[in-house]
Amino acid sequence: MRSELTEKQRRILDFIVECISDQGMPPTLREIAQHFGMRSVRSVQTHLEALERKGAIRRLIGKSRGIEVIGQARRRERGIPVVGQIAAGRPIPAVEDVQEVLNLDVWFGRDERPFALRVQGDSMIEAGILNGDLVIVQPQSMVQPGEIVVAIKENEATVKFFMMKENQPWLVPANARYRSMPLGEGQIVGRVVGVVRRVKHSLHNLQEILHRRETDGQARSAQ
Amino acid sequence: MRSELTEKQRRILDFIVECISDQGMPPTLREIAQHFGMRSVRSVQTHLEALERKGAIRRLIGKSRGIEVIGQARRRERGIPVVGQIAAGRPIPAVEDVQEVLNLDVWFGRDERPFALRVQGDSMIEAGILNGDLVIVQPQSMVQPGEIVVAIKENEATVKFFMMKENQPWLVPANARYRSMPLGEGQIVGRVVGVVRRVKHSLHNLQEILHRRETDGQARSAQ
DNA sequence: AAGTATAGCATACAAATATACGGTTGTCAA
DNA sequence: TTGACAACCGTATATTTGTATGCTATACTT
Numbered sequence: 001m002r003s004e005l006t007e008k009q010r011r012i013l014d015f016i017v018e019c020i021s022d023q024g025m026p027p028t029l030r031e032i033a034q035h036f037g038m039r040s041v042r043s044v045q046t047h048l049e050a051l052e053r054k055g056a057i058r059r060l061i062g063k064s065r066g067i068e069v070i071g072q073a074r075r076r077e078r079g080i081p082v083v084g085q086i087a088a089g090r091p092i093p094a095v096e097d098v099q100e101v102l103n104l105d106v107w108f109g110r111d112e113r114p115f116a117l118r119v120q121g122d123s124m125i126e127a128g129i130l131n132g133d134l135v136i137v138q139p140q141s142m143v144q145p146g147e148i149v150v151a152i153k154e155n156e157a158t159v160k161f162f163m164m165k166e167n168q169p170w171l172v173p174a175n176a177r178y179r180s181m182p183l184g185e186g187q188i189v190g191r192v193v194g195v196v197r198r199v200k201h202s203l204h205n206l207q208e209i210l211h212r213r214e215t216d217g218q219a220r221s222a223q
Numbered sequence: 224m225r226s227e228l229t230e231k232q233r234r235i236l237d238f239i240v241e242c243i244s245d246q247g248m249p250p251t252l253r254e255i256a257q258h259f260g261m262r263s264v265r266s267v268q269t270h271l272e273a274l275e276r277k278g279a280i281r282r283l284i285g286k287s288r289g290i291e292v293i294g295q296a297r298r299r300e301r302g303i304p305v306v307g308q309i310a311a312g313r314p315i316p317a318v319e320d321v322q323e324v325l326n327l328d329v330w331f332g333r334d335e336r337p338f339a340l341r342v343q344g345d346s347m348i349e350a351g352i353l354n355g356d357l358v359i360v361q362p363q364s365m366v367q368p369g370e371i372v373v374a375i376k377e378n379e380a381t382v383k384f385f386m387m388k389e390n391q392p393w394l395v396p397a398n399a400r401y402r403s404m405p406l407g408e409g410q411i412v413g414r415v416v417g418v419v420r421r422v423k424h425s426l427h428n429l430q431e432i433l434h435r436r437e438t439d440g441q442a443r444s445a446q
Numbered sequence: 447a448a449g450t451a452t453a454g455c456a457t458a459c460a461a462a463t464a465t466a467c468g469g470t471t472g473t474c475a476a
Numbered sequence: 477t478t479g480a481c482a483a484c485c486g487t488a489t490a491t492t493t494g495t496a497t498g499c500t501a502t503a504c505t506t
Contacts, residue, residue, distance in 0.1 A: 006453095020247060024243055030494095042498095043455075046452075061495090062461070064462060068246075130351040146427075172432075174428075193421065195422060199371060199416050205397075209349050209395075229483090265466095265484080265485070287462075
C-alpha cells in the first residue's frame, strides 16, 4: 500500500507524521507547502487527495489540520518499526517492509494497567530473563501452571515460574542453582507478559560465554 | 504547580490532553467551549490565559489549535510505570514508588531512527535473546568488540556478538551448538541496544527447564 | 490520440479560528 | 467597601485555513 506512493507523496506523508510527532499536531496545507518550497496550496491539495485516495491518510473535512494518518503508524506518534527484511547493499539499512510498529502500549494491552518491575538476580536466566531486565507485569491473582509470575513472599517480590505440585502452588526458578519453593503464605501479584531489556555494552557477557564454551569443550574432550 | 489550578482549569487541561491523545491534535477554542457547554469563546480564552499564566500550557500565537501542554504529562500520553517496590497485602498491587515511566521512545533515543528485528533461532540464547524476541537495532557501521550486532551475510540478517580475532572481525553466537564465523564479505547493519519480548504462555518452557535440571542432576550424581 | 496521474503555478472565497473589547455575577480576602 | 479573581455571556474583527476553479507541463497507459 505504501509502496504505491510516489517519492514526493511519501515525503509529504513523512512530514505529516513528523509534524504530529514533533509539534503535537498535523500541519496545515500552507505549512506543508512552505516546508517543501511550494508556492501554491493547490499542489498540496492534489497530493493530499492522492494520499487519501491511496488510503494513507483520512481527512476531516472542514477541520483545520484535519489530517489523520491511517495504518500502523496511526495515532501513537512514535514507534519503532518492526521490519521483516533488511536488505544488504543499501546505504542505511533500508527498511524493506514494515510489519508493524513496536509500541509498548499496543503490545501489552494498556487498559488493564500493567506495570514494570526490574529483575534482580539471575534466578530466571534460563527463561531468558537476565539481571536488570524489566518484566512487564499484568496484575492478576489467578495464574496458570507454566506461566511466569510475580509473587510476593516474605515481603519480597520475586519472578518465578508457577506450577502445581501435589495440589500445592510452587514457585520454580529457571536456574539450576536455585531451589523451587512452595508459594505458601505468599501471594500472586500478576503474570509476566513481557520482557524489556536495554542492552549495555560490556565485554563481560561475551567473555563469560566464551569461557563457558571453553570449559564445556574441555569437559567434553575429557569424557 | 498543577495544584494551583482550579477544578475547571484542570478539567480543561485534561480535555486538551485527551484531545491530543484521542484525535491526534489539540482542540480549537470552540471545540473546548462546545465540550463544556459554553456559549462564548471568551470563556475559553480566559481559561487558557490562566493556564498559560500558571505555566500549564504554552500557546502558539496565531496558529490554529496552537496549544502545547507543558510538563511531564506532556506528549507521552501513556507509559508503563516502573516500580521499585510493590507491597504485599494491598488489594491491587499497590505501586509503591514509580521510579520512571517505561517508554520505548525515551529508552532507545528515537532520534537516530532505530528499528526492530524479530529474531529467528536460538543462536543467542545464552545472551538472553530467545527465538521470537524483538531486538532493537541502532543503525551504525562501526561497532565495538563485545557488542551484540546485526549483520548481513549472504543476504541474511543475523544477530551475533561481535569480536576481533587475529585482526579480523568475527561473529560469535551465544550458543555452544553454533559456530563462530568470520564477518568476511558481510556487513554490519547496527548494534543491538535493546530486547523486547512478549511472553507467551506455554508449559513447554517450564517443562524443558525442569527436564534439563533432572538430567543435569543425574549427571552430577553420576560424577 | 485520448485519458489519467503527477507536479506545479495563481487566485478567489467561505468557513474555521484566534484575538480583542466590553459586560455580568459571584466568591474571597484585605 | 474595595479589589482581585474565577467563570461566564455577547459581539466584532483580523487572520488562518480549507476548499474550489482554472491553467501549464510532463510522463505513462490504453
